[in-house]
Amino acid sequence: MNELKHVLRLTLIEKKDVAIAIFFGFIAGAASVALMGSSGYLISKAALTSHMTTLVVMAACLKLFGFISALSRYGERLYSHRATFTMLSHLRVSFFDRLAPLAPGIFGKYRSGDLLSRIVGDVESLQNFLLRVFYPPVVLGIVFLSTIFFSSFFSMGIAAVMFIGMLLTVIVVPALFSIRKRRTDGQTRAKRGSLAIEATEFLYGFRDLKIHQQLNAKEQQLANDAVQYNESQRKEGLEENLAQSINSMVALLVSFFVLGVGAYFVAAGELNGLYLAMLVMISIAAFENVAPMAAFPAYFEESRKAAVRLEEIVAEPAAPRGTEQLPEGPLDIKLTRASFSYPGEKKAAVDDVSLHLKPGTKTAIVGPSGSGKSTLMQLLLNVFPLDHGQLSIGGMPAEKLQQESIWQKMNVVLQENHFFYGTVRSNLLIADPEASDEKMERALAKVQLELFPLSMAVEEKGQNLSGGQKQRLAIARALLKGKSLWLLDEPVSSVDSLTGQAIYEELFQQGKGDIFVAISHDLAGLEKMDQIIVMENGRIVESGSYQELMERKSHFHQLKQVENSVFA
Amino acid sequence: MNDLKQLAFQRKNIMAFLAAASLLKGIATIGQALFFVFIADRVFLQNAAFESLLPLFGGLFAAILLRVMAGYAIGRAGVNLAADVKNEFRTNLIKSFAENPLLSAAQGQSGQKVSLLMDAVDEVDGFFSKYIPQMIQTYIIPLLLLVVIFTQNWTTGVIILITAPFIPVFMAMVGKGTKKKADEKMEQLNRFSGTFLDILQGLSTLKLFGQAEKQQKAIRKSSLSFRDSTMEVLKSAFLSSLMLEYISMLSIGIVALEIGLRLVVFDSISFFTAFFILILVPDFFNLLKDFGSAFHTARGSVSAAKQLGAELEKKHSPLTWGNEAVAPEPPHLSLEGLSFQYGEGFELAPFNGEIPPYSQVAIVGKSGSGKTTFMHLLAGLLPQSQGHLMINGVPRETVSEKSWFDQLSYISQNPYLFAGTIRENMEIGANRQVNDKEVLAAAEKAGIAEMISTLEQGFETLVGEAGRGLSGGEKQRIALARAFLKKPSLILFDEPTTGLDLRTEQILQASLRELQKTSTVITVAHRLHTIKNADIIFFLENGKLEAAGSHDELLQNYGPYKEMLAVQQGGGVR
């Protein structure tokens, strides 16, 4: 039950709805028992008397009970479902709230199809928590107890039969199935998850699968997963059907025994025959709604599993972050003796790195692939906490700063940029929700994308854009944001030199007093930079201006030699 | 709704079984009521001894068992039927995803498609596991009951005949209103999945731009509106069952009154008949009510099926292929007026040119000039709108797809790494079993072997989603290793060296030279050295082939090429 605590808490936000649902549920149950009971009584009474009045009074009662029962049933359903679906939306939102701080680390652990299946499928399945797990036993229990209490006035024997019936249907049968379920369980949710994972990857990797002629194999595998999920769903359905059938058999047998015991007492003269039909009808009515109780263990398990799967993801606490804001005006960034290694890695990706970025300077970071350039940039962004060392921005230690307030000051172009399904406009508005069309068009023009209409569709992950166009759109986004700290990770690597150079000029022009940090593999044109940092194996092996480095004839100089030999 | 029904009726055996079980259940229901009333009547009015009732109790017990068993059999058949149909839907859907040509595969949101496969298909379940069995029962059992009621007391039968038809009429009326709402609800769920997956992928981006909070609000809003549309659908479902309840209560009331009058006032009916009818009539209406709620479940299924149908019916214009095998050596390619257009968008003007075997081809041009599109066209991934790609003198359409792709290696501009080991990710490029040595050799050629050897688990390291993160260049090199593993006779590289440092590029150049000995290599390149050594350079601008020739030829005859080179050598940070 512990796992369901969070769900329960969210459910009880709608306390009033839940209470009303339980209340109406009880009224509906009791009224339908009364309805059936009084109709049984009516018919017996009618057989004996010839008074028209009894008949009329009883018929009126019948109508009344009927109306009450139907109306309350309506109310019960309405309120319980409203509470449920409100709870689901709370759950989705709270899940997202807790997920957001965990990015990007979370993607190293979970696949996106998995996350999708959890937040859509598992959350959806939790609707059964209130509807089938939480309140039906409560309502059913109250109705049963009052029915048994009522019957005991007529015959203790019959009350006892009903009591046993109640124990069987509400406790024993569900418990038996719960044990059976424990043995086979956990399958369906997990299989559903793996189907979603495979399907997502199939769609994301579609082009490469096609190119490498692996579509058929993957399709087979996917179909296989689907069959397995289906099979496990089928088994679950059969199990539920069996449990329901058994429960309804028990319920019918209860009325059978009520009739038997009643008949015995009537024959023995211990019960007035007038009440026999009534008691039998009562037992039929009371046990009418018990069949779904058989499904209780299934839904309980399912809810529990779903809750566990959800909690699992968001359980880990996000690293504590500061709350202070960055001051206005030009800021410098200082990194002192910083080290960082990715979780689970022995080798540090950035090792003992110090650097100082002053306003109005341009810095280039070069170095072999895998030397830690992108990681260093993430550290400057304060995305990952440092293992050692210190990052300070504008003189304030980064731990004290609110992460968002740092990002808010930065124009970032990552090595891989995400574009949302939508339009060019919607993708640009992310950077500046207030931007006018003209402003956006100007930004597009600066990256030579003036031919893009703002209303142009952007497919998922920008698949309908060329490689260079994606990079340029990302730069346009950064331009729109218009802050004074630029962090650019190979921003024009897929753009031709002509266009790339023009864009850089544009950027430098716009951000004269700004800090620029650009990662690049291209050594041409680095003369323009104030500072060049050469990285190797996570360390800074050399830094200085182009002139200085060339004169030192060390690492950078060697790189230049390589460039010449490659281009020769 | 009819389409789904057809799916059910195609499975004749299950349907026949359902009908038979329903018949049994109907008989058992009548038998149960009969024995019930027999016993009550004997005990209550005839003061019979308990022992004399035992055979009747036996009969009652048997009827109950039969009823339960028939009910179980019906439920079971429903579950099996639903599973069968869902399987069919899923298989078809997956097939349709797989058969999608590249272009339509890029359209729409993956999350939505996944949601179709999961949620929409699951939603169809109710139609087959609940509605169909209920429908068959409703065709059979009430009819049986009605016959029995008519034989017992024909006036009751008449009353039922007059009142019962209100139920389907009413259901149809309410159903009409919910149809649109149910469609809406299904669509919203679907859209939510699509958006959510997209947001998830871009979460870091959103955070960097300070938009995460706004998304939170958007999620809250869409979640609440989803709740509201769900409630709309449910509300009308509940309302209609309330109405059904009232109609049935009204009829039962009239029946009871009529029976009561006869029993008390006219004495023209026995207690036995009266009680018997009083038990049967609610059973009759219960079935109709159950059918009513199953009908609402079916509504949801129909909406889901509609969405599935829309996806399955999407017209693809797949690439056509033939059966001719391509010889396993570098082919001679001729482009004869080859052209292509993305819908109404970017157009690749008709191309003419020759690519002889073993040649080295470079494709250059500005960003967005159509290089990648051209490569896709050459690889046979996009259908040309006009002209022909001739392979060894025969049009591409007549060669077999398999033999063509067996020859070809295509490393695209941003290759996808699958969740799996590094080794699996490399092997995906090979069309055969490869041994460790070959894998290592390929990694060496791609300049990634050294890095892999520093990993604790080497080639078995998990990468991709939920795996170890890699740097941009490392990903690129793993993808490149795919080509070295295959030994193809035609290689297409789309900017193979983006994101690679110069030293790695040196290694790569050597490896490429080796490949060139055995194959035709076509490369999209920004960097000068690749271009310089090419036999032919295609210069693209705005989707047009502006010039073709060797480096020297172009340098002499074509101004823009010279300009481009000047910039490359001259500098500017890139």
Ligand SMILES: Nc1ncnc2c1ncn2[C@@H]1O[C@H](COP(=O)(O)OP(=O)(O)OP(=O)(O)O)[C@@H](O)[C@H]1O
């Ligand atoms: N999420 C991660 N988990 C573990 N290791 C990682 C992760 N991301 C990167 N690395 C490793 O950290 C090192 C530095 O990676 P980084 O991305 O900073 O390189 P880079 O210099 O930007 O290279 P490139 O030029 O190829 O982009 C590499 O060895 C890489 O394999």
Ligand SMILES: Nc1ncnc2c1ncn2[C@@H]1O[C@H](COP(=O)(O)OP(=O)(O)OP(=O)(O)O)[C@@H](O)[C@H]1O
């Ligand atoms: N799937 C698509 N649907 C519609 N238009 C597309 C699609 N893919 C590309 N385009 C458009 O076609 C044009 C050419 O794109 P392509 O990818 O061929 O350019 P490219 O020359 O490879 O550029 P880059 O050097 O930037 O990669 C671009 O304007 C692009 O927006």
Ligand SMILES: [Mg+2]
């Ligand atoms: Mg990088």
Ligand SMILES: [Mg+2]
């Ligand atoms: Mg391209």
